Amino acid sequence: MEQLGPTDPRQVGPYILMGRLGAGGMGAVYLGRSAGGRSVAVKVIRPELAEDGAFRARFRHEVAAAGRVSGAFTASVVDADTEAATPWMATAFVVGVPLQRAVTTHGPLPEETVRTLAAGLAEALDEVHRAGLIHRDLKPANVMLALDGPHVIDFGISRAADGTGLTTTGSVIGSAPYMSPEQAMGAQLGPASDVFSLGSTLAYAALGAHLFGDGAGAAVLFRVVNTEPDLSGLPHGIRHLVTACLAKNPAHRPTPRQLVELVERIGRPAGEGGWLPQAVAADVLGVRQLLIALPKAPPLPPVPPELPPGAAPQGAGSGRRPGRRAVLLGVGGVLAAAGAAGAVALLGDRGGAAGAGGTPAAGASGTPVPLVRPSGADVAEAKPLWQVTQASPSAQVLCADGVTVCVSLQHIWGVDDSGRTKWTLDDITAGGVFAIDPNTPCLVARADGGRLYIPVGTGSLGPGAGVLGAVKVAGTQLLSITLADGKIDWKAPLEQTNTTGEAFFAGIRDGKAYLLGAGDGKDHGILPTGSHVWAVDLAARRTLWFHGEDTLMVQSALLPGGDRLMVTNFDELRALDATGAVAWSRKLMAFGIAAAGGYFLAPDVQGTVTAVDPKDGGPAWTLGGVVIPSLRGGGLATGEDGKVVYFLGKDTDGGVSLATVDPANGRTGWRAPLPLDDPEAKFLGARLLYADGTVYRMGPDAVLWALDPANGKPRWKYSGLKGQDPTRLAWAAGAGRLCVSDTATETVTALPAKGA
Structure with missing residues (x-):
């Protein structure tokens, strides 16, 4: 917007x-x-x-x-x-996102979602046709995905089914990739023309590409009329449905009502979990939160289109910069959602993991050493310490001495070493919500010195003077909670107007907490825009400094032992000093930033990590061949002494290796090929943790691996979550255990660091 x-x-x-x-x-x-x-x-x-x-x-x-x-x-x-x-x-107003935007941002939709999409669009066409109309421009841009199903919009070129209207036979109006053959030839149209467009739209949703290709409109229309599309990439469950819609002869296509009945025979997914993928549903929830938060009149902040890096907007020139979503309001969650959406776009390119990881290591004679990859079949299976099902999904888990902390939208649970609930804190007692999206793993809390620190959103939006007056918002507090009993120790408010909450807890360093939030604190005469960093002195229990920007800062990294904090908006790095002032900025597209060895580490979408000098932002060294971070970050894991960084490199046989680099100088160490992942699993990117003398890796099939930090050899694996969506898993390690929250099943599992 x-x-x-x-x-x-x-x-x-x-x-x-x-x-x-x-x-x-x-x-x-x-x-x-x-x-x-x-x-x-x-x-x-x-x-x-x-x-x-x-x-x-x-x-x-x-x-x-x-x-x-x-x-x-x-x-x-x-x-x-x-x-x-x-x-x-x-x-x-349909509270949803366009199908075209959803596929461009998050990729093809799963089969069960496409089936529901088919039924919903067929029902919509049935209503259109019963009204005596032909839509004539059904395409992904005219389909809105909402929580209650798909909606068809824009009847700008529709016409009566009896042939009356503004256009006549022989005219061609519509969108070439989604026209029917008879529409492409300017022939008389009937309701079956919309069914053909429906088939092309469903294929786009399932494949993420135009079924009849791209290029000049005339060339696309030629293929629509004269060629049969390749449907081999479609899931088996919807292939025959799309095939029926794309019959060249209109008389051979099913009616919309017949399509609904066909989907019912195939079987729709259960409705309890929602029909949209989690990432798309999160975007819809962001739109809904926007409407809830809007005052009566001020205009909204800008929201450029979200595109994968390097992609130009439709109809635009050859610009190479990715779009960035502006803040959409709510207590922190929209900022996190923007980060997740950008991460999905970054993960669309798998080609960045070559370079250093593309060839086997060379021996002393310079001859390449053959790649020997271990099998995971003989790796011991870990036994959980406990597994519990909770009343709502936990967006974050933390491991501390004697307690595992689970954070959901309205509750925080403290679970003891046997899996029993030790204490509970609800949002009413806390005075606000803890996380905006319980289905999206995020870092909203930190544990330090026997306390849990977490921000809560407590304020509400309201208009200022006049219809177009400024909006004043100040409703965030940082809570200090005693880990032993879950009691609130103290609260520190953010006394800053024109902010809408905290979305990401950057970390704690030298007794100071750093949080990223929405709203730059400035009065724009409209709703709060931009983002901010809030630094809190934990001993004094007050704001140390506040830094606001009109850009969207989505990730940060703290330099141990330094006074700098680095933030990124995906295409620019910026360092803040001990007072919150900008020390330097540098154009560099990066995601999954970290800090170690005296440098900030910035991975890019080509699989290259740049070590950035905290003093001036200059490059100290670069390392290629690094598998890009996953949707949830965690592409780099730092050893406990900060002198070694673990990363994944892509190998020539399609697998990955665990490798090390000295962050002080960029020199690589050993490289250990890991067992091959499930070839049917979707690309995840690198997701690593280090704790208790163990490197943990989450595979794209949600299998968890414990690896020896001295040589990368697998110590144990846990397959109890295999097949789950790894982007729905929140995890943490420490205090002798690895804990994983599955937001889809609302379960939390604790595994011993030793695996037994």
Whole structure:
């Protein structure tokens, strides 16, 4: 969502415009809010087109067409004025994200999600066709993914099924990759044309690419009409469904109602867990949180499109910088969600793990040493100390002496060494929520010196003076909790306006806590934007300093024994000194940053780690061939003395090795090939931990490995979570155990460091 510019209207009809959602050939679409608090999507025709009779007639047609459809899976018209000087139409605002954005950001959707998508879109088309209309432009950009199912939007080029309308036979209007053959040839259209478009849309959702390829529109339309697409990459459960939709002869395609019945026979996934993948659902929740938090009138902060690094926006030039999501409000969770979305984009490139890891090590004579990879079959299976199921998923676990801390949205549990609950702290007692998204593993708390430190969001949003007045928010406190009994020791408030909460606990160093949050603390005359770092003196129990920026800082690294904190917004590094002032900044795309050996360590998307001098930001050394960090970070693990860093390197046989580097000078040490991962598992990236004289690795199949830090040999493995989504697993190690929280099953498992 973009902030309103100087030429954008502030009010249309009875609706105050909060920000721009997008723009098209006819005009712009805004998020509007009525005096009663209802959110709507307002389409406003461009001023120069309002004087064009043909465009005004087309807009009248769109309003009439959309008004005839009122199904559960379409966005209904709630208001319009087609005769105004600047015509407009308001439709129900769908709390969701476009299918095209979801696939671009998070990759293809799983089979069960595509099945539900097929049924929902078919039901929507059934409503459209029963209203006597043909949509004619069903495509991923016109499908919104919401928690209650998919919704079809934009009836801008729809027409009556009886052939009446603004266009005539022989005209070709639509989006080439999703047109039916008869539409591509300008022939008479019937409802079956939408079914063909549905098949292409489902294929895009499952494959992440246009079924009939890219390129010039004429070339794409030629393939639509004359070639059969390759459907071999589609999951078996939906392949025949898509095949039926893509029949060249319209008479051979199923009706939308028949498609719904077909999906019912195949079987939909259970509804209890939600139909969307966790990452997409988190984005939808961010939109919902935005609507909850909006005041009555100020425009929203800018939200550029999210794109993988190096990808240009559709229809744009060859820009190579990734989009970055601006802060979407809420107590910390949106900032974390933005970091997760950026991480997903970074992980889309698997080609960065070559270089140093691409060839076997050379022997003394210079002859390459053959790669000998161990088998994991003979590695001992660990036995859990305990496994418990909790009332809600824990987004974070921490291991401390005598207690495992589990943090959920509304509770913190202290679990003893036998797996029994030792104490519980709820959000009411704490005075605020602990984590915004319980299904997304994140670092919101830290343990130090027998205490647990965690921020809670306590404030609420409210408008300042006037409709467009500033928003004042100050509702964050840092809690100190005694680990032995779960009692609140003290609270330190963040007395800073124009902030919306803490999202990430950077760490504790020399008695000072550092947290990343949303809102830069400045009065922009709109909702809080940007982000901040909050430094707290734990002994004095007060704010040490506050640093705000209009950019989105998503990750940080603390340098042990130094006075610098490094933050990143994915494409720029910035160091803050002991007073919170910017010491230096450097353009470098990095994710999963860390600190060791007197340097900050910044991995990039090509698999190269740069050691950054904390004094001036200059490069000290680089190391190639490093497997990029996973969605949850943890690509680099530092030994307890800080003199060795463990990383994963990609090998020529498709596997990975555990390797070491001296962070003080960049010299590599030993390299140990690890057992091959499940070839069916999705790419995860590197996820490592070091504690208790053990290197832990989480595989892409969620198998956990304990490795010898002296030589990389496996000590034990744990397969009890195999098959689970590793991005849904929060983990921590220390105090002689490894603890893992599965947010999907709401279970927490504790494993002994020795594996027995």
